Amino acid sequence: MPTVRISGAESQVMEALWAKGPLTPEGIVAEVGEANGWAAGTVKTLVTRLLKKKAIEGRREPEGYLYRPLLSRESYVMSESQGLVDRLFGGEVAPLVAHFAEHRALSRKDIATLKRLISKLDDDA
Incomplete structure (x- = not known):
């Protein structure tokens, strides 16, 4: 769509x-x-x-x-987040995460979630 x-x-x-x-x-x-x-x-x-x-x-x-x-929430969120990453961070996710890490204190829970996600992505690669 x-x-x-x-x-x-x-x-x-x-x-x-x-x-x-x-x-x-x-x-x-x-x-x-x-x-x-x-x-x-x-x-x-x-x-x-x-x-x-x-x-x-x-x-x-x-x-x-x-x-x-007619539009699923998942496809809307995907489109909006990709648009944000493309517009503000040249299509790269790492600068987005770095921005949040520098300008908004990440909680221990946020950091643990990111570590789990990165580990899963490494395992899948």
């Missing part, structure tokens, strides 16, 4: 659909509207944008009109 650009606000709708979808229009408003201080009209606008981007689909079903994601 081609890359779909999703705004921060639109991603709130997507997260609700990934976690609890399919959802009715009212269900989406209940999940993201109040938490973000958005009126139903604002949520409807976000849903309309996502429909136009083909990130979600809406369909009349016996239980009412339901929206569901």
Whole structure:
């Protein structure tokens, strides 16, 4: 699937659909509207944008009109993270990790997780 650009606000709708979808229009408003201080009209606008981007689909079903994601969370996260690495770090992951290590203290848990990941990658290579 081609890359779909999703705004921060639109991603709130997507997260609700990934976690609890399919959802009715009212269900989406209940999940993201109040938490973000958005009126139903604002949520409807976000849903309309996502429909136009083909990130979600809406369909009349016996239980009412339901929206569901067409884009998986995994593929969205992969695309967004690759875009970040490409734009800011020349496509290389090591400078990204170094940036976090230098500018945001990594916890012992973070370091242990990174060590396990590197060990697994070494074993798989």
